[in-house]
Amino acid sequence: QVQLVESGGGLVQAGGSLTLSCAASGGTFSRYDMGWFRQAPGKEREFLSHINWDGSSAYYADSVKDRFTISRDNVKNTLYLQMNGLKPEDTAVYYCAVRSGPYPYTEESYNYWGQGTQVTVSS
DSSP states (O other): OOEEEEEOOEEEETTOOEEEEEEEESSOGGGOEEEEEEEOTTSOOEEEEEEOTTSSOEEEOTTTTTTEEEEEETTTTEEEEEEOSOOGGGOEEEEEEEEOSSOTTSGGGEEEEOOOEEEEEEO
16 A cells, blocks of 8 residues: 655746645555646546656656656665746645556546645635
C-alpha cells in the first residue's frame, strides 16, 4: 500500500512561487510514474503534469506549461512541483498520484492519491 503526503501549499500573491512536495512511503517509489493534478471548487480534477519513473521524461498541461516544473528525488522518495508565475486561477487543491494505467492525462490511470494541499493565489 502506497501512502502519499503532499505539503507546501499556502497563500501566495499573484506572480509568486510555491514548491509542492509529495512524500511517498509503503512502496518502491523509484519504479512509479507519477502525476500532479488539481481540483478547484466546483470543477473537475485537472491533469497538470507527469513524470516517468527515472525523471527522464516529463510533460505538462497547456495551462501550466512554462510556469510549472515537475521533478523527483528517488533517494528521498519525493515528488516536487515548482510553480512560478502563479495566477488566481491556479487556486485549487493540488494532488500527487501514482500512475498505473496507460493514459497519463486521465485520473483514471492513477491508483494511489494523496490527501491534497491547498494553494490559494490572491490577486
